[in-house]
Amino acid sequence: MPKPTGLTWLAPICVFAQAFGVFAGDGACSEEGALPGASHGPHEGMPMWDLSCMVWRIGKILDFEAQVRWIAEAGFEAISFHASPGKAGVWVGLEPAHLDTEERARVRELLSRFSVCEIHAPFDCELAAETPAPVLEKLEEVVQFAADVGADVVTVHADAPDAAKDAAPQSWNNALDRLNDFAGRAGVRIGIEFMTGFEWLVRPRREWIGATLDVGHMYLRDGAGYRPYGTIGDLVRFLGDSLLHVHVHDYDGNVDHIEVGTGRVDFDGFLRGLADIGYGGALCLEANPDRVTPDGIRRSADYLRQRARGLGLR
Numbered sequence: 001m002p003k004p005t006g007l008t009w010l011a012p013i014c015v016f017a018q019a020f021g022v023f024a025g026d027g028a029c030s031e032e033g034a035l036p037g038a039s040h041g042p043h044e045g046m047p048m049w050d051l052s053c054m055v056w057r058i059g060k061i062l063d064f065e066a067q068v069r070w071i072a073e074a075g076f077e078a079i080s081f082h083a084s085p086g087k088a089g090v091w092v093g094l095e096p097a098h099l100d101t102e103e104r105a106r107v108r109e110l111l112s113r114f115s116v117c118e119i120h121a122p123f124d125c126e127l128a129a130e131t132p133a134p135v136l137e138k139l140e141e142v143v144q145f146a147a148d149v150g151a152d153v154v155t156v157h158a159d160a161p162d163a164a165k166d167a168a169p170q171s172w173n174n175a176l177d178r179l180n181d182f183a184g185r186a187g188v189r190i191g192i193e194f195m196t197g198f199e200w201l202v203r204p205r206r207e208w209i210g211a212t213l214d215v216g217h218m219y220l221r222d223g224a225g226y227r228p229y230g231t232i233g234d235l236v237r238f239l240g241d242s243l244l245h246v247h248v249h250d251y252d253g254n255v256d257h258i259e260v261g262t263g264r265v266d267f268d269g270f271l272r273g274l275a276d277i278g279y280g281g282a283l284c285l286e287a288n289p290d291r292v293t294p295d296g297i298r299r300s301a302d303y304l305r306q307r308a309r310g311l312g313l314r
């Protein structure tokens with residue numbers, strides 16, 4: 001039986017709290033405000049999303065397989081990693097060009113325990129109004145690699161065309177059509193990580209291409225990413241079924257990729273948006289190892305699970 005929501009009395013407290021800086025961030029007391037442990041009828045009993053952790057570096061652990069083990073032991077159901085070698089001594093990923101068929105099969109086996117696997121394309125493979133052909137070829141190699149190791153989604157950064165324009169340049173549409181065809185044949189979805197320009201996902205909608213929403217980045221430049229849509233939850237609702245994957249970290253006004261719950265991201269509003277659209281993907285924690293300790297990664301996961309329970313998710 002759904003529990004009563006009855007949160008209308010919260011609004012004056014929010015005004016008070018914002019005026020006197022009671023809460024840490026501007027998002028902590030949003031118009032969609034909620035109390036710890038409060039439940040909301042519409043989402044009661046919905047399953048909690050699987051949590052993923054980005055292989056990067058975890059504390060002092062740099063070895064790829066050791067990180068995978070740590071992530072599984074810490075209770076994450078899903079996993080994410082970069083399709084690039086990383087930076088010596090700083091962070092690691094897997095470079096597709098270094099892995100033959102046999103080694104790809106071994107990676108597939110290593111990752112098979114996870115419910116969802118995301119691969120982050122190299123940062124220098126960015127989609128743009130005019131994406132160079134070698135970048136598209138490299139992205140296709142990454143998508144093929146994802147298929148070979150059994151991954152579900154490839155995240156690609158984009159410097160999107162101006163969304164105020166009526167139509168994207170033909171070269172942008174051609175690039176997305178090409179990637180959509182390739183991804184469909186590989187059976188791997190592509191999540192574009194936009195800073196702005198989410199409108200291009202629906203003009204037109206492509207079956208194998210959607211969004212990877214980086215929630216922390218939406219708060220950069222005073223919330224420039226989400227404010228055109230209203231709240232962070234409104235942005236999620238705008239994306240609807242084009243939302244394929246999410247990156248989760250916090251932002252305190254100075255630095256991003258910090259421990260979840262220590263910055264200004266309105267996680268209640270964000271999670272409520274996900275619940276409203278019936279989001280079926282995973283939540284990937286992208287914690288910068290220079291800013292978040294292994295304990296901080298665990299606390300971030302606990303925080304997300306606790307907030308989701310507060311919305312009535314199980």
Ligand SMILES: [Zn+2]
Nearest residue numbers: 193214247286
């Ligand atoms: Zn991200």
